[in-house]
Amino acid sequence: MLQVKNIVKYYGKNKAVDNLSFEVKDGEIFGLLGENGAGKTTTFRIIMGLLDATEGEVLLDGKPIDYSITDKIGFVTEERSLLTKMTVKEQIIFYGVLKGMREKDIECELKKWLKEFQIESYENRKIKELSKGNQQKIQFISAVIHHPKLLILDEPFTGLDPINVELMKKAIYSLQKEGCSIIFSSHQMEHIENFCEKLIILVKGKAIVDGYVKDIKKDYKKKNILIRGENLPLKEIEKIKGVTSIVKQKDEYMVKIEEESVAPKVFAKIKEFPITKYDVTEATLNEIFIAKVGGVHE
Template structure:
């Protein structure tokens, strides 16, 4: 289990990470959300031991993360950390050796993953000759080839098309089944939403929301109601607690400030020929924008 306890990182007067704590159990996928510069990469660097925290500590299975345990950690950086002049094979052997793997074992793993990602022909190709998406796959392979106990994925889906995103997701689920603790950051909320059980949202280094995704959504009072078959939306807009009414093709989306407003909305339109009335929890994207907006206003 990864345990991040109250970490703070300061650069002079600037606080990059401000009292952040979270835990990631074995076989759990954890999401780290935040705008650019929110402190996600700094947090990852502290976990990897690349940066020393000003305060707090990070442990993996109760032990401080140092070079005795890094062989069992996989790390995908936001930028592609690959050497363009090397071939795919050379790069994987190189990173494998740094994780204490023999050349044979690295090549065995490489063959397995290349086949899984359907890019077997690229084994002898130079990294710089590969597309961005394929480079991202190679970066992913270097992180998972050692079957890590802890996998850190900083924007892993950047540059991938939807088909490859699915391939990568499938691979991440496989590692989850193996019992790996996975930390994940992405700007694309739909990935976090479908992927992570727990998350923390960082704003300017400070955690403003944390916990299980379903609890966060439940606790968020604002809801969306999807309605089909209403004719007059003006009467809806007059209801206290209705924030907005927007039309998307035949469906109207009514945003409400509190779940309690649902009854009032239903009463107002029940005489119309309603074909659909669904109360939805807000998307993570909405929660994120709302929370970040609130924090920035303060």
Template sequence: MLSIRNIVKQYANHRALDNVSIEIEDGSIFGLLGPNGAGKTSLIRIINQITAPDQGEIFLNGEKLNPSHISMIGYLPEERGLYKKMEIGEQMLYLAQLKGLSKSDATLRIKHWFEKMEIESWWHKKVEDLSKGMQQKVQFIATVVHDPKLIILDEPFSGFDPVNAQLITDEILDLNKNGATIIFSTHRMESVEQLCDSIALIHQSKKILDGKVKDIKNQYRNNTYQIRFSGNLESVENQFFNITNQKIDDDITQLTIQIKPEHSVNDLLQYLMPQVQISELMEIIPSMNDIFIQNVKK
């Protein structure tokens, strides 16, 4: 759906994006990741046509990005932008009409979303009277009320308690199920694991990693297992594995073992089974959080 090709963005002496290319599939949830200052927000602003790239092009559904595409995009910025003195209902009507909806269509859709978010009584409240989490709900509705085909969410869970975070998660999955493509920028790697099909990791203005989440996690597997057993192990010295962590709790021993590349988990089991009673064996696959830290540090 979205093809980002060789984007360069320079601000005075700072290069925010350096030849960044990303392909985002139609109907996917795509994680745009990176530490603070990496260039994520600069790229999001270019996609929203708030700023323009110095070099490179972006194509949406095969067409070069242009002002007619704005009505197809919903954008939830990290820095929220609601008018604090306006009534919420009036503000939602205003923002929905900016995206091309008639007043009658906007009213129907806003009422529908207010019911979904359990805020029907908020129409005449002012934004300044709401908590940060409540304001987040309102801004989320403003992002999706016009039924955009591309939804860009920058730190959408900021300020939410676990109940409301789950509510927004369910709505994101429902929007995606109904055909929306979602770009999801966050520092919460557990949300990436839960929601994203693919990711790109940007660091110091460059893309340093991208691909499907499951493929990336498989790529970083390193033959490490956690094993729990009872009984006495005469020796934990072995030529084909390294013990990276050991814990003994009552009669149960837990080891974290990395098997050397030329050997398999079967070799480990053959070594242990004559000596101990194994109660659990689990492969430790690096999390997206581990992969993020490893790549950024490297």
């Protein structure tokens, strides 16, 4: 289990992380969100032991993180961190040995992973010759080759097509089953929604949203109503107190409301019209993120 306890990090006078605390249990996938410059990379670096926190501590299985236990951590960085002149095999062996593995074990594990990602023929190819998507797979393999206890995934799906995203998701779930604690960071909210049970949203280094995803969405008062029908009285719906906006989405409308109690009022206005769909849904994580962070993100 990873425990991050009240960490504070200053760069000069600039506070990059502000009293951040969270826990990631064994086999749990945890989301760490925030716009660019919110303090995610600094937090990851502190967890990895690359930076010392100004205050607070980080424990993995109850022990402070230092070079005696960093072998138990895997890290997929946002930007590719591969030595592109090496072959796939050389690269994985290089990182694997640095994780304390023996070369024979690495080769054995590598074959399994290459098969899983359907790139067995690339074993002796130079990394610079691979496509971005395949480089990303290699980066992922290099981070998990040693079956880490803690895995940090910073934008792991970058450059992957939907089929390969599914392959990687499968691999992540399999590591989760092994009891690996996973910290996941992405700008693609649908991935976070699908993956994470718990999350934190960071703004200027401070956690402004913290908890289980389902609770966060439930507690977020604003809802959406999806309506499909003909000749809908949109102008009248817009006038209802508590309706914030109506957005057309292909053949249906999304009516955004301040709180759930507004939904019956909307339904009352349209019940006489020929409607084929009326669905009150929770706000998306993307909406919650934008509302909390207060701006558009990538």
